[in-house]
Amino acid sequence: MTDLSTDVRVRYPAFTLEVAHVFPGHGITALFGPSGCGKSTLLRVIAGFERGAKGRIAYGDEVWLGERAYLPPYRRGVGYVFQDARLFPHLTARGNLDYAHRRAADVAARYSFDDVVDVLDLAPLFERRVNQLSGGEKQRVAIGRTLLARPRLLLMDEPLAALDTRRKGEIMPYIGRLPNAFGLPVIYVTHALEEVTQLCDRIVALAEGRIAATGGVAETLERLDLSSVQGRFEAGVMLTGRIAAQDMALHLSRVDIGSARLEVPQIALAPGQEVRLRVRARDVSLALTRPEGLSIRNALDARVLSIEPEAATAFAEVLLDVGGQHLRARVTRAAVADLGLGEGQPVVALIKAVSFDRQALPRDNRAEA
Template identity: 45%
Template structure:
């Protein structure tokens, strides 16, 4: 667990942040320049705050009053950056084993073969970085950090330099590190879908201050401000379970109290829980079930509130059967034409193709 309360002042920027974590993945989320990477560097020991403290599992890494500042190599944390930063003259295997130089004790080592297996990099071990794709390099970088057996893994925008296909390749691997290796992660990102999918706890930063802290379904709810600015940044999280996989069409069906959810790909074994991330711009509304339509997912919901301004778009906040919250962005014209108002029962329709099972 991290317990941090720090102040850092630099030319033109001031950071004052206090937060705690409880294991799993904690995301530092916010726009560029909000202070996310500054906090990560302070936890890693790459910069020294002006005041406050940082503790990891009860051990003091930094305390201004007590004049404690552990050097990075004594903190036993692993670092993964946007750029994999592999040694170009070493093979993937040699890059991986380099991490073991920073291992605390032989008794605490993560098994090499297990790490290689979880990350799916067995076939890459003999190659040098120049022969690896961006996603492959990032897998090796994660493996190198893990083989140092860190008490905490720090990930600074690890997917930012990757294209969509490579991001979808790495995301499940980060989840496996979280779930199978039980390594706590402090994860920096400004990508709302990454944070919604991965994090158990989110620390939202705005201009060097902690604006909100909590679970993603609460913290990532629409914030005050012009509705038109929220359209592509608002996501909702739905909790469902896998019902079945259709081999013929390559679709998984998920059970949700509001109705079945259809998504491409294999979502997991029957009965396993799934967190579904839905963008508000991917939700359409209907007052009754339409006849011929390509959309497979139609969820029973009631309108909780409608927000709009002078722009063309309105946000309709819904409560799904079962209690999950879902936001939909539609035109103000559509709201008026449908006569939508608080308390109305509607169908929330979500295109399967807008969700990726990975």
């Protein structure tokens, strides 16, 4: 495993990117933040596409950018997946894959053509022309073509941005397998928190060209001071649990998160499998006692950890402990006052099952095939 060390600057008339960070040589790292924060620019700097970049980039002991060094993109061994698939329209899916495979014939191979086809389930697409592929199928072929170039590092620039929620849900499991299947670290640009939650091991959050936060997904998302980076409408947390039971008749899954249990729309995973769930702060309500006669399926015993009023608005963010994991609730300041909420206070967190988008929930598409 080889780390990527960056300490770079790029200056434009109206924007400056300054980032110093070490990207670990394993797993998937999210470059996350609002539009215009510098995510794609940083990815282009790493790939060598921004000749105006200054500073230092080193892949292990190999210097890609330095005071007197500049390694061109084709010598960095980087694979780049763009928002659009950029496939050759005159070739079939198989033809696109063969093209990359032949060009990389002299590159030491850690995996085979058949490995890529198997992991991405590409064989059924072989004979189709590009115009006969769906958006998700095009991106799978594009990822396969990039892998067959035998990169050492995979850069993905919002590869799901053009897909609807259902197609994103179908392709995310394939992307999630890439690091383990091919021994390949991934840097993944996105502004979609569902993608971060389901795919990534860690986050580098950017704001206005600088790093706002770094860390694991769960602990970074729960930070109340990063609401502006997440977007207050989408801010929330990631919970990790295991499928406890499947209710086939009611199309519900029951998920254990520590000592608590959640009911969510059915997830296509087997009992015992680990699952990540994103819960938005705006989808969490609070009560002082366990209510009765409600349609809300989830009532979780919780404890208030902190309360942070939001400046110049009617709202406050409440951080909660639920069985050792954390929830965020976005409520009004008036609700905080009326309920007399304070740190350490026991409460009941209420979450509607329908607040979980069924199309965005994780799935095992190999089991479905």
